[in-house]
Amino acid sequence: MSAPTLDRPAAERPDEAALQRQFDATIAADRRIEPRDWMPEGYRRTLVRQIAQHAHSEIIGMQPEGDWLLAAPSMRRKAILLAKVQDEAGHGLYLYSAAETLGADRADLTDKLIERRQKYSSIFNYPTPTYADVGVIGWLVDGAAICNQVPLCRSSYGPYARAMIRVCKEESFHQRQGYELLMTMMRGTDAQRAMVQDAVDRWWWPSLMMFGPPDDDSPNSAQSMAWGIKRHSNDELRQRFVDMTVPQAAVLGVTLPDQELAPDPETGRYRFGAIDWSEFKQVLAGHGPCNDERIARRRAARDDNAWVTEAATAYARKHES
């Protein structure tokens, strides 16, 4: 499928250079590109890849916390967690829909995820051995996601920007729920406090890696910024996250596992230690602790239930008149 303007016979097609100028002017004026507008193929491809990757992350992201749904330790926590995991499925739905406005197809994107031809956020390849992980994912992982995503509410592509507004509102709920769980656990037993600190130790560095490689090693960033798809550099967003999180850790009473973490009197921001990018690359390349498990579950959901999808399609066809 391609955009309606491209389907017209060549004779009726407006001059491509003129379309490009119109597109550039829209971006320069910080206005939105909408699905029926002409757009360069590279812009479309980049957006489909980014939105699909984001959608996949929401859907795969249901699993690490979803592993605690059946065992959540109180009725209230079970309800909160179920509502959160349900929200993530909803986010995946909006985002796949946004990708479909660019001519992509949800089933095809899902196949690409399962065949590992498209990626998802590598953070979801880490395991969740204790209930404190549920809280820390809310606080740090959703917190990092918010830092990344709030600027996307101004993304140059209209459907994506609008989807992000709703996603960000719900993510901010989730972050508070996570932080509130950790506060409650820190007021509980010694065993609970130890669980929280252990989870913080395990998730802190992977959370910093969520912002992507450093600016000098991020090949696609410049073009995405020029197109208004991306608004701030990876390092700038990472720094904002650190600055926001350090005081929250102090209130919580946990230690962030970085000896070099300290305020910088000159900039008023926090300095932090070097990130081990070799680990990031390993996980991204599919060698994290849970990559296989995450994909296997997605594959099973598709394959084991293929008969259900076929039945729904057949039924709709029989009864469409």
Place this chain on the structure above:
Amino acid sequence: MGHEETVYEALDSAHGGEGQWAFGTGFDEPLAGVDTTVPDGIDPADLGAYCLMLGDDALVLAQRLTQWVTAAPELEEEVAVANIALDLLGQARLLLARAGSVGVLGRSRDTATASIPDEDALAYFRDADEFRCTGLVAAPNGDFGQTMVRLLAAATTRLAVFARLRDSRDPVLAAIAAKGVAELTYHRDHAARWVLRLGDGTPESHRRAQAGADAVWPLLADAFTATDVEQRLVGAGVAADPAGTREEVVGVLTQVLDRATLRVPAWPADAPPRGRLGLHGAELAVLLAELQGLAREHPAATW
């Protein structure tokens, strides 16, 4: 810069204060602020036991449906199944809290720390023999077809009971039922639509849906038999007589299966109550071990 900071601040303060800053964090007890006095002429022990029956059905079915989360056929179905489970969990919380409010806590308080609320003491610190759910909800899911047939049967029987409970002499139970009727109507509708699609879909889905119905129907054997507790409460104007729901349940299920081109399995002969008396198969113990494990490992913890 600038604009998105404003957005973030707007998000950050949108729900500030009042302890309502995130879903589920603004209240502790499901029945907080509700008058839980038991009206004259109602035996609190019977009322509590009855609330456990209805509450355990909801809790156990919610747990079964939650087993589909991250494994459902479509994303829309992930959302729907989680939503139905969440409704049922909400019903369970209210009903278990109602049982606790009249002092029906079984042996749960022998192991649950005093700081643990009643709903959690009952959900997490009772053994299988103290659960009062029916075999209909305790049975394993089977495939998606069997899951939807079971949901149809469970939602239909529960809706028939809840519709009658709106007139219960216990005002708390009546209010819980009134809220539940709207939810259960949606659950029944959702399940019925799937049974139609699967029964009248492909030969494969028809075969599976029929096998699901054949597996679920025997579980209805004790659906229309009242326990002694229910009989006494029917007399007191508190409970709904399950026998009185038979015509409605049989009518709805027959209609849906007929339209789905499925054969209605033979209705099982009425059997004496089992699950309602705490008699369960091993599958409930397995389900509860997962549900309760973490809470029991840390009996002094607060979550």
